[in-house]
Amino acid sequence: MNSAERLSPLLESVRSEHRPLQEMVRGMGDLLASPGPNPAWHVLFDQLKTCVADLREHLAAHFAREESGGFLEHATTELPRLASEATALEKEHPDLLREFDKFLELTSSIEPSEAEYHRLAIEFRRVAKLLLTHEVAENRLLQQGFNEDLGLDD
Ligand SMILES: [Fe+2]
């Protein structure tokens, strides 16, 4: 089996890992894009807390899978040229989890109100951007390795 044949299922598994994560981030973004008319702030904040907690839990499991037997481990062994970038991306995981921990703490500690809702929306856009930048870099890394092994970048 050549490298491209080995990488193809890996590429698919990364896509299937990243898709639900993007949907969860989008779902949170939607909740924070507009509170709708006459929102019940307590209800909305409870919903937000549940979503952030789910996202944080999903993220921790996703990072663990990438690190152990997953895409980053494969990238470092199968694609030695990209090993240092894969290692650098892996090192971002603890910081990203800390950002989401802080966001979860913020969501749980504030009094539901319109002002706090807007504060959460701003903060979420910041942490979501950090996460999505990381995920896009992973997709690009794997795509790059895949293309190189197919000879597409030559
Ligand atoms: Fe990652």
Ligand SMILES: [Fe+2]
């Ligand atoms: Fe990822």
